[in-house]
Amino acid sequence: MKPVRVLFVCLGNICRSPLAEGVLCALAEQKGLASALQVDSAGTGAWHIGEPPDGRSIQAARRHGIDISAQRGRQLRAEDFRDFDLILGMDENNVRTLKGLAPEGAAGKVHLFLNYASGRSEDVPDPYYEGADAFEALYQMLEAGCSSLLVRLGERTS
Structure with missing residues (x-):
């Protein structure tokens, strides 16, 4: 069976989306x-292309036995709309941007992460200007959302 291809998207691809990628991969494993x-992450902006995730995201993941330090930031590409089955924006702003960039027929692949995963119409807040506690809260939110997402994807692939 062909794997479900999931892309997490946030603004810069250094805090939320790389951590979501790491959490989903670890839970799936x-x-x-x-x-x-097949899981990947990207940012709508180009500020952090080639950079590792924010050190606070790396530390939050590491505290839970997940290593995301080898990931590198990348910007969303036009072909992502073709290559991925599911494109999950971390917040409503990301979703609006994604839907605005989506070619005809691809906007249906774009969803708000927590809404798609667990039916909660809630943004995953950007912790960039916050401290370590915000990154731990981010981890907890992503773990719960990714657990729900795995259940939903399991139903989709059955």
Whole structure:
């Protein structure tokens, strides 16, 4: 069976989306579902292309046994709309930007992450200007959302 291809998108691809990518991959691995998924992340902006995730995201992941330090920031590409089955924006602003960039017929792939994963119409807040506590809260929010997302994707691939 062809894996479900999931792309997480935030503004700069250094805080939220790389952590979401790491969390989903780790949870899928724990549940024996890694081969059923292809996961990546990107930013709508180009400020951090080639850079590692924010050190606070790396530390939050590491505290939970996940290593995201090898990831590198990248900007969303036009072909992402073709290459991914599901494009999950971390907040409503990301979703608006994604839908504005989506070619005809691809906007249906774009969803607000928490809404798609768990039915909560809620943004994942950007912790960039916050401290370590905000990154731990981000991790907890992403872990809960990714757990729900795995259940939903499991139903989709069954």
